[in-house]
Amino acid sequence: xxxxxxxxxxxxxxxxxxxxxxxxxxxxxxxxxxxxxxxxxxxxxxxxxxxxxxxxxxxxxxxxxxxxxxxxxxxxxxxxxxxxxxxxxxxxxxxxxxxxxxxxxxxxxxxxxxxxxxxxxxxxxxxxxxxxxxxxxxxxxxxxxxxxxxxxxxxxxxxxxxxxxxxxxxxxxxxxxxxxxxxxxxxxxxxxxxxxxxxxxxxxxxxxxxxxxxxxxxxxxxxxxxxxxxxxxxxxxxxxxxxxxxxxxxxxxxxxxxxxxxxxxxxxxxxxxxxxxxxxxxxxxxxxxxxxxxxxxxxxxxxxxxxxxxxxxxxxxxxxxxxxxxxxxxxxxxxxxxxxxxxxxxxxxxxxxx
Numbered sequence: 001x002x003x004x005x006x007x008x009x010x011x012x013x014x015x016x017x018x019x020x021x022x023x024x025x026x027x028x029x030x031x032x033x034x035x036x037x038x039x040x041x042x043x044x045x046x047x048x049x050x051x052x053x054x055x056x057x058x059x060x061x062x063x064x065x066x067x068x069x070x071x072x073x074x075x076x077x078x079x080x081x082x083x084x085x086x087x088x089x090x091x092x093x094x095x096x097x098x099x100x101x102x103x104x105x106x107x108x109x110x111x112x113x114x115x116x117x118x119x120x121x122x123x124x125x126x127x128x129x130x131x132x133x134x135x136x137x138x139x140x141x142x143x144x145x146x147x148x149x150x151x152x153x154x155x156x157x158x159x160x161x162x163x164x165x166x167x168x169x170x171x172x173x174x175x176x177x178x179x180x181x182x183x184x185x186x187x188x189x190x191x192x193x194x195x196x197x198x199x200x201x202x203x204x205x206x207x208x209x210x211x212x213x214x215x216x217x218x219x220x221x222x223x224x225x226x227x228x229x230x231x232x233x234x235x236x237x238x239x240x241x242x243x244x245x246x247x248x249x250x251x252x253x254x255x256x257x258x259x260x261x262x263x264x265x266x267x268x269x270x271x272x273x274x275x276x277x278x279x280x281x282x283x284x285x286x287x288x289x290x291x292x293x294x295x296x297x298x299x300x301x302x303x304x305x306x307x308x309x310x311x312x313x314x315x316x317x318x319x320x321x322x323x324x325x326x327x328x329x330x331x332x333x334x335x336x337x338x339x340x341x342x343x344x345x346x347x348x349x350x351x352x353x354x
């Protein structure tokens with residue numbers, strides 16, 4: 001096996017065919033990161049001339065002049081292949097160490113366990129714990145928190161028509177969609193110059209719910225990078241020219257991903273516009289041969305006592321069948337590149353949080 005640097009297009013060719021593909025592992029995200037001071041690299045492993053693993057990795061000085069090396073949504077490889085996993089990460093760490101790195105952070109888009117609609121483990125389903133063992137053996141440890149969700153709620157389209165999917169929804173969700181339609185809620189896609197409307201809604205929602213919103217520049221950059229490729233959509237729901245709800249979707253690979261959203265609090269119960277946005281994009285997914293509709297993050301496994309249970313409850317209403325399920329990813333992991341600087345960083349982090 002050979003560890004190699006790739007050009008962006010060779011990497012893209014591999015990434016689009018990978019079963020572990022993620023929009024985070026694209027040259028477009030590399031450009032986004034580069035505009036924020038990161039340096040982008042594309043690494044790969046060739047075996048007998050064939051590319052068998054690859055990753056976008058970005059690097060930036062973050063601690064005492066030393067760099068974090070970060071693979072968002074990656075690397076793209078079979079983590080249950082022990083030899084490949086060892087080879088890839090040993091070589092990546094060597095490269096990072098020779099180029100001022102002190103820590104390696106990864107967030108693989110790779111499922112750990114097969115789970116059902118309520119988050120239960122499916123008996124006889126896939127179990128990728130060997131992947132975790134392989135990561136641990138190469139020096140990684142799991143992180144308790146991450147920017148990207150470890151758990152998500154996903155609906156498999158399974159060649160169903162929009163009519164079939166609508167019938168498979170919970171009755172209450174169907175009623176909310178019909179109510180929005182009766183109230184005259186209209187759905188349209190926003191242009192770049194209208195993203196200020198989107199930002200107003202998401203910012204108000206983030207202030208109300210106490211989470212960090214992205215800056216307008218992020219949404220504009222994502223539009224510039226992905227819209228011409230047909231891989232991002234900003235959707236607005238409005239009635240009587242009043243913006244009521246908005247959401248950002250990635251349409252990458254074989255899935256539609258519901259990434260960010262917000263709703264005007266005063267209209268949510270009366271108009272149910274947020275339900276119509278989901279229905280609009282679910283229909284889009286079904287009509288454009290996407291394999292799954294990813295409602296994205298939920299706060300851990302479903303727990304009716306959790307204050308965030310409503311997020312899961314909203315999402316699961318769109319499919320009452322076994323076509324919908326909770327996904328659990330391997331989660332974020334980190335490994336030291338420079339043991340000295342890594343130990344110092346951990347010590348300072350511990351000191352600051354006590």
